[in-house]
Amino acid sequence: MRMLVTGGAGFIGANFVHQTLDRLPGVELTVLDALTYAGDRASLAAVEDRITFVHGSVTDAALVDDLVSRSDTVVHFAAESHNDNSVAQPWPFVETNIVGTYHLLTSVRRHDVRLHHISTDEVFGDLELDDPARFTEHTAYNPSSPYSSTKAGADLLVRAWVRSYGVRATISNCSNNYGPFHHVEKFIPRQITNIIDGVRPKIYGTGRNVRDWIHVDDHNSAVLAILERGRIGETYLIGAECEVDNLTVVAELLELLDRPRDWFDLVSDRPGHDLRYAIDPGKLRAELDWKPSYTSFRDGLAQTVDWYRANEAWWRPKKEKTERRYAELGR
Numbered sequence: 580m581r582m583l584v585t586g587g588a589g590f591i592g593a594n595f596v597h598q599t600l601d602r603l604p605g606v607e608l609t610v611l612d613a614l615t616y617a618g619d620r621a622s623l624a625a626v627e628d629r630i631t632f633v634h635g636s637v638t639d640a641a642l643v644d645d646l647v648s649r650s651d652t653v654v655h656f657a658a659e660s661h662n663d664n665s666v667a668q669p670w671p672f673v674e675t676n677i678v679g680t681y682h683l684l685t686s687v688r689r690h691d692v693r694l695h696h697i698s699t700d701e702v703f704g705d706l707e708l709d710d711p712a713r714f715t716e717h718t719a720y721n722p723s724s725p726y727s728s729t730k731a732g733a734d735l736l737v738r739a740w741v742r743s744y745g746v747r748a749t750i751s752n753c754s755n756n757y758g759p760f761h762h763v764e765k766f767i768p769r770q771i772t773n774i775i776d777g778v779r780p781k782i783y784g785t786g787r788n789v790r791d792w793i794h795v796d797d798h799n800s801a802v803l804a805i806l807e808r809g810r811i812g813e814t815y816l817i818g819a820e821c822e823v824d825n826l827t828v829v830a831e832l833l834e835l836l837d838r839p840r841d842w843f844d845l846v847s848d849r850p851g852h853d854l855r856y857a858i859d860p861g862k863l864r865a866e867l868d869w870k871p872s873y874t875s876f877r878d879g880l881a882q883t884v885d886w887y888r889a890n891e892a893w894w895r896p897k898k899e900k901t902e903r904r905y906a907e908l909g910r
């Protein structure tokens with residue numbers, strides 16, 4: 580199989596490339612990545628000789644068309660992915676997430692290539708802390724941030740191309756990922772690397788916001804299950820039923836890194852900060868017989884902490900610039 584992976588030098592995409600090469604040894608894999616601040620070829624160093632790497636953008640229609648014409652399957656991870664950045668500067672989100680997805684759709688339609696589109700649970704907006712409901716495939720879209728609204732826009736384009744043009748596509752909406760190669764701007768790696776540096780973790784607002792955490796390898800095993808057994812035109816929600824508030828995440832990290840559980844600061848809140856996300860993964864489990872391999876969040880966090888301790892050379896070059904940006908935002 581000839582597989583094109585967009586955004587394969589980013590956090591989830593790079594982990595996907597590693598897992599796919601392990602599980603599908605015959606795959607011919609091409610990565611298309613613009614290497615923005617969030618992309619790093621070092622995340623692919625261990626498999627560099629087993630893939631073709633193309634440095635370019637999903638917004639380059641001619642390049643996308645050429646690469647798609649030489650593929651059987653496209654897995655579309657490329658996106659601007661960070662909410663705080665989207666509030667400060669929304670245009671790159673519109674351009675990459677919406678226009679880039681449009682170009683991919685045009686090409687997979689033209690060449691009749693299978694597409695899997697990677698999306699997020701943030702398209703559904705947020706839930707109250709005490710709401711027993713969780714997101715399902717039937718939940719209405721109600722995004723809050725420029726990031727989530729551009730992901731919602733991309734999902735709707737995919738749905739329309741399936742219905743109007745018969746494009747062979749599937750969509751997955753996953754909850755918050757954690758694990759190796761996660762950029763230090765994101766919550767868990769930011770706090771791990773702060774603690775390693777002797778800096779107190781910074782929690783937005785009250786810290787009562789809840790995220791539904793999944794290890795990146797479990798997200799990617801679900802994507803492979805959808806590619807192998809998913810029904811064309813369907814949407815699958817991916818989650819590991821692991822709702823934890825931000826105060827608790829930080830307390831666990833502090834314990835793993837031998838600091839007191841109250842060694843953190845509350846800082847100013849993110850504008851429009853979503854309160855709670857929660858995924859009901861029932862359809863994925865029942866239809867595709869998928870289940871997560873990480874059943875303990877604590878063990879997954881411990882493995883992640885070990886990875887950041889062992890791979891300072893990977894994250895150190897990104898840290899100072901990231902913290903400078905946060906300082907400008909007062910967070």
Ligand code: NAD
Nearest residue numbers: 586588589590591613614615617618636637657658660756
């Ligand atoms: P990331 O920011 O770590 O990586 C994004 C990658 O896309 C980078 O390598 C970047 O260089 C590349 N990229 C950006 N613009 C591009 C362009 N115009 N053309 C080609 N490549 C471009 O993001 P991530 O956390 O790995 O997220 C990957 C996907 O998963 C995104 O679509 C995101 O919406 C989705 N998602 C993420 C999470 C999460 O918790 N991180 C959860 C659910 C869904």
Ligand code: TDX
Nearest residue numbers: 660661662699701755764765766769781782783788825
């Ligand atoms: O320093 C911080 N302090 C803090 O309290 C940071 C960076 C974040 N937070 C909070 C905000 C959120 O409640 O932690 C939570 C997680 O924040 P992020 O890591 O920025 O993730 P989130 O905004 O939840 O979005 C993530 O999950 C869904 C990904 O970045 C998205 O790409 C994905 O779609």
